Amino acid sequence: MPHLTVEYSSNLPGYPEAQALAELNAAVCASPEVLDEADLKTRFVRTTDSFQVGTEAVGRAFVHAQLRLLSGRSPEAKKDLAGRVAGVLRRLTPRPQGLMVQLSVEIVDMDRPSYVKERL
Template identity: 65%
Template sequence: MPHLTLEYSQNLAPFPEAEVLHAVNAALCAHPEVAQESDLKTRTVPVASFAIGTQPERRAFVHAQLRLLSGRTPEAKQALSALVLQALRPLVPRPDGVQVQVSVEVVDMDRASYQKERW
């Protein structure tokens, strides 16, 4: 914990995965809600098959889902989602003629049932 999954539509290729992973991890690890940097697990997931709305316009997306153990305040969640969006903003490709949507959500993981081991 935390887990960050970044899905992006493949029409944003080439997507700068390495730069994005570094930027969002650096932003989140600088926040006091992330107590230990090695606990943050981030991955990118290119999405080949997708639809955005019903119109034939050229559209693309990036969606970040940050999963945290429950118990964070609404203000902490808002601050973390804003950090992720701020880190993504300069790195998400903006192809000509393509409307790009970037979104971030914070999801609570049930603290009572979450288990983790380190080896």
């Protein structure tokens, strides 16, 4: 915990994944909600060419981040974390000419009693 997954559509060429990973991890780990930086696991997932935003077949793209946290965080803490993630993605997401890009961030509570994590 936490787990951060960023999905983005394949029509966003040159997405700076390495830079975004570093900046996302720094932003999230700067939150007082993250007690140990080694607990954060972040990954990027690029979609295949099979995606669609709305009813238009072309001209649209997306970036969606899901930050999964153990349950118990306040609404204010969740809003702060969502803002940290959105800020980095807003700044680094490519904006190709003629392409409308939708950015979304979702905070998801993980069930604390059933979550298992071990360091091996």
